[in-house]
Amino acid sequence: MPTTSAPTGTTVTARGLTKRFGLHTALNDLTLDIGNGVTGLLGRNGAGKTTLLRCLATDLDPGAGELRIFGRSAATTADRTTIRRQLGHLPQNPSLYPHFTAFGLLDYLAVLKELGGRRARHDEVRRVLAAVALYDRRHSRIRRLSGGMRQRLALAGALLGDPRLLLLDEPTIGLDPEQRIRFRDLIAEFATTRTAVLSTHQIEDVAALCTRVLVLDEGRLVFAGTPAELTAGARGRVWSLPERPIGGTTTWRSPDGRYRVLTPNSTEPPQGYEGSAEPVAPTLEDGYLILTGSAGAAAPDRP
Numbered sequence: 596m597p598t599t600s601a602p603t604g605t606t607v608t609a610r611g612l613t614k615r616f617g618l619h620t621a622l623n624d625l626t627l628d629i630g631n632g633v634t635g636l637l638g639r640n641g642a643g644k645t646t647l648l649r650c651l652a653t654d655l656d657p658g659a660g661e662l663r664i665f666g667r668s669a670a671t672t673a674d675r676t677t678i679r680r681q682l683g684h685l686p687q688n689p690s691l692y693p694h695f696t697a698f699g700l701l702d703y704l705a706v707l708k709e710l711g712g713r714r715a716r717h718d719e720v721r722r723v724l725a726a727v728a729l730y731d732r733r734h735s736r737i738r739r740l741s742g743g744m745r746q747r748l749a750l751a752g753a754l755l756g757d758p759r760l761l762l763l764d765e766p767t768i769g770l771d772p773e774q775r776i777r778f779r780d781l782i783a784e785f786a787t788t789r790t791a792v793l794s795t796h797q798i799e800d801v802a803a804l805c806t807r808v809l810v811l812d813e814g815r816l817v818f819a820g821t822p823a824e825l826t827a828g829a830r831g832r833v834w835s836l837p838e839r840p841i842g843g844t845t846t847w848r849s850p851d852g853r854y855r856v857l858t859p860n861s862t863e864p865p866q867g868y869e870g871s872a873e874p875v876a877p878t879l880e881d882g883y884l885i886l887t888g889s890a891g892a893a894a895p896d897r898p
């Protein structure tokens with residue numbers, strides 16, 4: 596496994612972390628460290644990203660291996676309570692009570708988070724509402740908010756109390772481009788002194804935001820490093836061709852009519868296109884596709 600860069604500081608330490616659901620192994624012997632900054636979790640559907648985030652949130656008991664967060668053991672009841680007080684979790688498909696107002700829901704969550712003193716608690720609710728640009732909608736009932744606004748409200752809930760560790764499961768789903776940029780700014784600022792872990796299929800978010808990337812494949816950690824290191828795996832393996840080749844893997848037909856082609860196993864252009872292939876600078880997505888072997892799956896069957 597290519598691991599060239601280490602995280603700064605250590606918030607999470609996992610050794611041999613394994614989670615089984617019946618006969619299925621969702622996390623398989625994961626050993627990793629996560630420190631300050633934004634760590635992106637990538638992987639195909641079912642790779643184990645949500646399961647890992649749920650273990651980090653101490654919502655799921657891994658069953659095997661060691662998990663320490665802030666130096667405390669997630670397996671010990673007293674330590675788990677201490678960990679929970681210092682983390683914020685935006686789960687996949689968060690459920691919000693539709694009859695609450697935005698302010699009312701966050702105030703309720705703030706009470707559960709033991710943010711004491713009415714005035715200080717309300718100030719904190721106003722702070723997180725402003726952070727996700729929902730302050731003007733604070734009196735709106737949740738059922739009247741759009742899908743993207745609900746997602747931002749759930750993010751505000753995770754930010755309550757200024758946690759040391761923020762766990763975000765597909766946080767930018769449903770956000771418009773302006774709000775997505777705002778989200779990146781918010782999380783990048785947060786992670787200058789704290790730790791954020793986000794699971795996503797939005798590779799542009801990882802490229803724009805993450806200081807480190809972890810890639811899971813069928814429950815195993817197959818990459819830990821920087822986005823630049825993941826991208827480098829595709830160097831010399833991306834081409835622009837005048838037609839769809841038989842060899843290589845076509846990612847898509849670009850608007851200029853040329854075909855963007857990956858050669859996962861070679862730094863040579865596809866056979867027969869030596870004269871017409873133009874090398875293309877790889878993206879993080881190319882590095883990810885080549886690493887996970889998904890590049891082969893990207894090509895449609897030829898008739």
Ligand SMILES: Nc1ncnc2c1ncn2[C@@H]1O[C@H](COP(=O)(O)OP(=O)(O)OP(=O)(O)O)[C@@H](O)[C@H]1O
Nearest residue numbers: 616619620621638639640641642643644645646647
């Ligand atoms: N509560 C559960 N009971 C049984 N199997 C589960 C449970 N939760 C997850 N799994 C299985 O564990 C594997 C990993 O699931 P997980 O939700 O962690 O994947 P993921 O990487 O987050 O996927 P996606 O990108 O689709 O959200 C899958 O095969 C899933 O079916």
